[in-house]
Amino acid sequence: MTGPADHALAEAVKPLVDAMGGELLAPGEAREDDVVLSWEGEEVLAVRLPQLADSLDHILAAMERRHGMPLSELDRKTKQLVVRTLEARGAFSVRHGVETVAGALGVSRFTVYNYLNRENASRDTKTPAEGP
Incomplete structure (x- = not known):
C-alpha cells in the first residue's frame, strides 16, 4: 500500500x-x-506550517539560492530589490524581521529602513496614471 x-x-x-x-x-x-x-x-x-519566524529564514535561504550567492554579497541595487520583495511577502511583520533581514544582507537595520522608506517615498510620489 x-x-x-x-x-x-x-x-x-x-x-x-x-x-x-x-x-x-x-x-x-x-x-x-x-x-x-x-x-x-x-x-x-x-x-x-512553520512558525512565521522560521518562514523568514526559509524565504531568505530561497532568495540566496535564486541569486546564487549569499545575500550579503549582492550589490546595493539588488539588496534594495530583495528588501522590496521581502516587504511584499510580509517579512517585516515578523518580530525581529528587520534585524534578521539586515543580518542576512550584511547591512544595518538603519539601511534596511532607508531602503523601505525610499521605496515607500517613490510609491507616494507617483501619480495614479503612472501606476506601480
Missing part, C-alpha cells in the same frame, strides 16, 4: 511546502493547527 508521500497531491505540493519550511504528514498525525488536504473527497495528507 502506498502512503501519503507517494500520492500525486503530495508530489505536487512538496516543492511549495519545502520552500515554506513546512512538513508533510499523514492525515492521522495532524494537529489542530495543521492543514489537511483532500483529494477526491479523501483526506490524503496534512501540512504542518
Whole structure:
C-alpha cells in the first residue's frame, strides 16, 4: 500500500511546502493547527506550517539560492530589490524581521529602513496614471 508521500497531491505540493519550511504528514498525525488536504473527497495528507519566524529564514535561504550567492554579497541595487520583495511577502511583520533581514544582507537595520522608506517615498510620489 502506498502512503501519503507517494500520492500525486503530495508530489505536487512538496516543492511549495519545502520552500515554506513546512512538513508533510499523514492525515492521522495532524494537529489542530495543521492543514489537511483532500483529494477526491479523501483526506490524503496534512501540512504542518512553520512558525512565521522560521518562514523568514526559509524565504531568505530561497532568495540566496535564486541569486546564487549569499545575500550579503549582492550589490546595493539588488539588496534594495530583495528588501522590496521581502516587504511584499510580509517579512517585516515578523518580530525581529528587520534585524534578521539586515543580518542576512550584511547591512544595518538603519539601511534596511532607508531602503523601505525610499521605496515607500517613490510609491507616494507617483501619480495614479503612472501606476506601480
